Amino acid sequence: FPSHDNPKEDGLALRMYREMENTEASRMLKLANSMHHIKAWYCPTAFWPHFNNINAPRLVCVPDVVLSDYPIGFSEVGGNRFLQTFENVESTIYGAENFVVYSQHVKWNTLVSTYQKPASTIRVIHHAPNTLNQWITVSGFENLVETTTNYCRSLLSAALLKSKYYSHTDGISNTSLNFIFYASQLRPNKNVITLLRAFKNLTDSGAINHKLIITGNPEGLPAVNDYIM
DSSP: OOOSSOGGGOHHHHHHHHHHHHHHHHHHHHHHHHOTTOOOEEESOSSOGGGGGOSSOEEEEOOOOHHHHSHHHHHHHHTHHHHHHHHHHHHHHHHOSOEEESOHHIIIIIIIIITOOOGGGEEEOOOOOOOOHHHHOOOSSSOHHHHHHHHHHHHHHHHHTTOSSHHHHTTOOOTTOOEEEEOOOOOGGGOHHHHHHHHHHHHHTTSOOOEEEEOSOGGGSHHHHHHHO
16 A cells, blocks of 8 residues: 555555546446436536446536646646546547536637537536525524624634644634635646735735635645745
8 A cells, every 4th residue: 555645646546546436437337327217417527437428318517627728737736647637537528418517718618629519519507606695694683794793703713723824823813804715726727826926915015904815735736835835
């Protein structure tokens, strides 16, 4: 078994995982083809080329193909692991006949232009607004706005305590502070370095007095980790 702490970067571990993945995918495919009462199938990801072997009408979702848009960045952090993922995505796209995407850009620039898929086979469904009101609104009190605000501040305080870089959040007791929140995985296509540099310039010049809160593990993207440190 791999000895280091990051098995997904170990060649042996990756090959073992791929073999298990293929075995399980074959079992799922056999099961799907036995379920004749299901008239059509939907795949929410483009990482599963086995989906194209289901003997029924199929619809696959392609959110994006960022591995082809930012090949150098992903090769530097993922190497062969991301190459295999990219090959799976392309295999899924080439073998699929009906698609749903989230934007006109992915439809025309990715599927039509890059992969020569007929425009008539691609339906664009934009993301719906996504709010957290149902999770943070407090009821049963006289002043609901103030109560909900206090509850949100307590959630912020608890979240800051979970920061990987506790030295950056230690001592922040004022949860009414102004902040910019960027929720995303830290990947090469996210351009996080530009965000960090812009934020630094704005704070150094006195244009804003905010904290920047981002999600994700900086160690997964060395350039971000080095800039923060």
